[in-house]
Amino acid sequence: MALSTPERFPLAFLPTPLQHADRLGARLGVEQLFIKRDDLTGFSLGGNKVRKLEFLIADALSQDADTILVMGGPKSNLCQATADAARVAGLACELVLYGDRPTPVPVNLALAEANGAVARFTGEAERSSVDVYAKQRAAALESDGHRVYVIPRGGATAVGAVGYHRAAAEIVAQLSEQGLETASLFICVGSGGTLGGVASGMAALGACWPLIGASVSRECDEARSQVLAIAGGCARLLGTEEPTQKLSLAMVDARGPGYGEAWSEASTAADLARRNEGLILDPVYTAKAFAALVHMIDGGLEGPVVFWHTGGTTTAIDAAPRRDFQ
Helix, strand or coil: CCCCCCCCCCCCCCCCCCEHHHHHHHCCCCCCEEEEEEHHHCCCCCCCHHHHHHHHHHHHCCCCEEEEEEECCCCCHHHHHHHHHHHHHHCCCEEECCCCCCCCCCCHHHHCCCCCCCCEEECCCCHHHHHHHHHHHHHHHHCCCCCCCCCHHHHHHHHHHHHHHHHHHHHHHHHHHCCCCCCCCEEEECCHHHHHHHHHHHHHCCCCCCCCCCCEEEEEEHHHHHHHHHHHHHHHCCCCCCCCCCCCCEEEEEEECCCCCCCCHHHHHHHHHHHHHCCCCCCCCCHHHHHHHHHHHHCCCCCEEEEEECCCCHHHHHCCCCCCCC
16 A cells, blocks of 8 residues: 655755664674664754654644644753754743743753743643643733644554554565564654554555554553553554554563663663664663563573664753763
């Protein structure tokens, strides 16, 4: 079935590289280990958020919006990338962030504000507090005559997932160039938009490849339901084949002690990736997902396997240990 897509606002440099991680694979005992380098999407250090923003920004412009209202946390990769994308598109940008203003200011928040975004805090630690606050803020902006486009946490909508629907064909083509007709795709799951888009795209292509989600935010059953809901919405938006029960979708728990909390296994996995391949993994998402992949490989998962690197470079910088040299 031919893939169709709505309008796109070009931001990313695509396709991103597919790296054969032979040194890391040898260290882990799996010969065909690949890294899909979506940390290198090429816009604003935005990682996987850039593919989503291409369609979210295009959708906002099609609705004649003048302001983007995006939700997240103080260290949000999405909020930082959205601030830059809104700026180049000629749109104002407001960030609705849970909690209070942190000290010191995280890199992502500093970059967003430096490019003109206005940050507003809910004062509540609960991540879901942004949902209610954003509705109130959007209503206030609209009452002042603004046309507001709201982007939820993670950009996890059917429109946002279109970027990863398209990425499915990209990874299939790249692996075909390697002489491979299938592989296990291992993808970090926060709000579910990345894996949801890939699942939608693979269904449209008729490719029943093993998809493995590493949930860093929710219990596995909830994360799987979220992924399938986004995948179905994306497929309906595009008029393509919807994912069915035949979809090979597994979910593993990669939360460690909890969302955003330090995990020694993730730190070990991040060190392993950096020392063998020079990969920078962040402690909230990619390091935890890679720790889960290492565990599965130790448990017998065989290649070919693709670890989809979703970015988080600025968060990794924030978390890097500092040493004072006298």
